[in-house]
């Protein structure tokens with residue numbers, strides 16, 4: 001495999017080879033590092049991440065971790081940040097920084113729903129599963145291992161998810177050596193030609209045989225996979241295989257081989273290593289020495305065993321504790337966010353309430369205004385109809401002029417005022433002649449028209465201050481204010497002559513008619529209305545009596561003289 005001219009493609013190709021063909025990966029990585037000058041900033045961050053991955057793979061956390069932190073802080077690519085964080089989390093686990101490892105795991109797992117990139121997701125699930133298994137959270141570890149298989153990134157096979165799932169199931173005692181899952185896992189890894197994971201699954205099976213008291217099967221299995229384990233050179237697998245062999249031989253009573261295998265574990269370990277395999281190897285050595293009565297050697301191995309056991313158990317409890325602490329932190333943060341969101345909710349509710357109160361206030365104001373407007377409207381309407389009715393009550397229904405009662409009361413008021421300033425007024429009574437005949441000849445409707453016609457004629461010579469009313473039937477009254485008797489007689493006669501000269505013409509009915517008029521003046525009758533009325537009435541009576549269609553003024557001392565004999569008949 002060689003690099004393509006496209007740097008982005010080459011970077012991806014290199015990344016996909018990192019576990020399936022590590023040698024190729026290293027070669028391509030070296031070549032990419034020669035080409036940094038032609039790379040974009042983003043491509044340089046990707047390369048920096050791959051270099052860090054390689055450092056981490058070699059266990060060189062001192063170099064890997066600062067580079068990963070750098071990528072997380074500065075690359076600004078969420079996918080790269082997730083991958084770098086996942087690798088960092090695994091480094092922390094391997095270098096026993098459990099608390100930050102679990103804190104990071106919590107963050108990454110919380111972000112999983114947003115993590116769409118298949119490889120980034122796969123890495124988070126894989127490392128989180130291993131970390132959780134190390135802290136005794138086997139069920140979660142198994143769940144994450146199953147999730148890994150759900151969306152495999154390019155270059156990955158179901159093999160590794162199987163290996164992690166089986167390890168988690170074994171740890172929680174949910175697996176037997178005859179489980180079909182073991183066979184499936186082995187087949188997946190053999191198909192993928194991933195010997196490392198094949199060996200891990202075989203070793204799980206070897207442990208299960210031992211748990212089930214079938215040490216001979218463990219020995220047989222280990223001798224079958226020994227060449228491949230040697231070839232892979234995977235340190236942990238070699239330790240585990242030898243330690244397992246030691247325990248199997250011890251169970252079989254083959255002390256020599258047990259001893260050899262246990263010593264082989266010590267041979268490939270560093271002096272200050274502490275792990276489960278070393279603990280088990282020392283235990284086997286101690287038991288053999290004790291069995292053979294070699295007390296000093298037995299005591300010596302026992303001390304080593306006890307140290308390893310304490311160290312290993314410390315490590316286990318450190319992981320469990322770190323997990324618990326991280327969970328507590330997460331819980332505390334969750335409570336804090338819940339508290340904050342509750343406070344936010346309360347604030348929001350308060351704001352809504354305030355807005356509603358303002359809205360309700362406005363609504364009340366609008367309601368009050370509407371109510372006020374309605375009341376004003378109602379009052380105006382009532383007042384208007386009251387005024388209307390009052391006016392109606394004062395007016396004559398047919399002609400629209402004052403009715404008798406109102407005419408009299410207004411005339412009373414006017415004569416009273418006039419009396420105070422000694423002004424002149426004339427009271428004129430007008431009565432149509434032979435009106436009954438008009439009704440009888442032409443009908444009542446024509447009679448009404450004659451009455452209206454008369455009113456319009458009478459109005460013509462009047463001033464705004466004069467009073468005019470219908471006294472009943474075909475009789476009208478006029479109070480001419482500030483009017484001496486002479487002028488009053490002239491006005492009255494003008495009315496009479498106009499009536500006489502202006503017949504009513506309705507639908508071909510031409511009705512000629514006349515009126516008799518009686519006049520009384522304050523000059524002769526005084527200001528008392530009753531007296532004025534009586535005198536005007538007497539003058540009218542006289543006008544009728546002496547032949548109608550004339551104006552008669554009331555004369556003092558009962559002497560009624562014909563005021564305008566000149567224009568009048570009779």
Ligand SMILES: Nc1nc2c(ncn2[C@@H]2O[C@H](COP(=O)(O)OP(=O)(O)OP(=O)(O)O)[C@@H](O)[C@H]2O)c(=O)[nH]1
Pocket residue numbers: 398431432433434435436437439443444445446447448451472473474544
């Ligand atoms: N069409 C009409 N007729 C009315 C009205 N009010 C009263 N009358 C009539 O007016 C007539 C008055 O008749 P009389 O009192 O005998 O008087 P007259 O016929 O005018 O005779 P003299 O006054 O003596 O000239 C009656 O027939 C009433 O019915 C009215 O509002 N409309």
